[in-house]
Amino acid sequence: MEVEKVQNIALKFNNNNNNSSRIIEESSIPKEFIRSENEQPAITTVHGTELEVPTIDLSEADEDQLVDLISKASEEWGLFQVVNHGIPTQVIQDLQKAGRDFFELPQEEKEVYSKPPPGYKGSEGYSNKLGKDIDTVRPWVDHLFHNIWPPSAINFHFWPKNPPSYRKANEEYAKYLIGVTEKLMRCWSKGLGLEEHKIKEGGGGDEMVYLAKINYYPPCPRPELALGVPAHTDLSLLTILVPNDVAGLQVCRDGLWYNVRYIPNALIIHIGDQLEVLSNGKYKAVLHRTTVNKERTRMSWPVFIEPPPHHEVGPVPELITEKNLAKYKTKKFADYKYCKLNKLPQ
Ligand SMILES: O=C(O)CCC(=O)C(=O)O
Numbered sequence: 001m002e003v004e005k006v007q008n009i010a011l012k013f014n015n016n017n018n019n020s021s022r023i024i025e026e027s028s029i030p031k032e033f034i035r036s037e038n039e040q041p042a043i044t045t046v047h048g049t050e051l052e053v054p055t056i057d058l059s060e061a062d063e064d065q066l067v068d069l070i071s072k073a074s075e076e077w078g079l080f081q082v083v084n085h086g087i088p089t090q091v092i093q094d095l096q097k098a099g100r101d102f103f104e105l106p107q108e109e110k111e112v113y114s115k116p117p118p119g120y121k122g123s124e125g126y127s128n129k130l131g132k133d134i135d136t137v138r139p140w141v142d143h144l145f146h147n148i149w150p151p152s153a154i155n156f157h158f159w160p161k162n163p164p165s166y167r168k169a170n171e172e173y174a175k176y177l178i179g180v181t182e183k184l185m186r187c188w189s190k191g192l193g194l195e196e197h198k199i200k201e202g203g204g205g206d207e208m209v210y211l212a213k214i215n216y217y218p219p220c221p222r223p224e225l226a227l228g229v230p231a232h233t234d235l236s237l238l239t240i241l242v243p244n245d246v247a248g249l250q251v252c253r254d255g256l257w258y259n260v261r262y263i264p265n266a267l268i269i270h271i272g273d274q275l276e277v278l279s280n281g282k283y284k285a286v287l288h289r290t291t292v293n294k295e296r297t298r299m300s301w302p303v304f305i306e307p308p309p310h311h312e313v314g315p316v317p318e319l320i321t322e323k324n325l326a327k328y329k330t331k332k333f334a335d336y337k338y339c340k341l342n343k344l345p346q
């Protein structure tokens, strides 16, 4: 069988002059990256159909209409794209260029920002999972995490100094992102029949943490066998993501995986676990994953907007009645995160 044939062929990582990019000499991948058949994109993707997730114009002047659209998309899909969101194209392009320039640096320079050794509890730092031994199937992706808001949560130690434009590009993007986030949270509150500040308050108010990530998915010689990020829902309250123009995001509907269409300049909004909890299950965290590409590097820039660790998250009390009992426990975000990352029951 094809899977077995490729299992014995080693991937060769070569240092290419001063740029230690990986040169893949065989038209194959090591077995650590090969997914079981029930995960392989070639077998599990619905081909020929890109999923038309809702695309919402965030400049819609009729606020009730906007609330309805966002509420419906969050209930039915858990994911939607927004256009006319108010973030200038230049700000997004600068963010993307700074991230791309960082990931194209020699490996040693990226590793300056590596996550601290085992025992480190934070999320921030660079991780080269492509080259790291872990006992599960490896994801075909490298990433960098660091907080971008609020100022008290920022640790510039994890922000690349090279390229020099990195800091300004991220600070600019963060400023605009706050506006988009707050608008979405007001709409979700209203969509739930609550006062407009309730979702923000339930998520930790001005202490909410904006955790930025860059995903870097290099070309993969056998994209039909591997995955970038495997199936998951985000831990966050919401995630706002900018992709590059290489498609790869997939969402699960009725057990089947569909490609999400790339729309230039749109932001992709994911409902995360914490919004599902706050809304007592009305809004659904979306199950998603990413595929990789044979020729091109895919990149994405998600920002996970999360409650601060000590903040207790549970269904908003006003939503709980005798007929609508709480479906989720109220617990500290840090505890929720610990259970999820360690695959413990919530
Ligand atoms: O790259 C993408 O489009 C999605 C990445 C993702 O789901 C994640 O990093 O949590």
Ligand SMILES: [Fe+2]
Pocket (backbone or CB within 6 Å): 232, 233, 234, 288
């Ligand atoms: Fe995700």
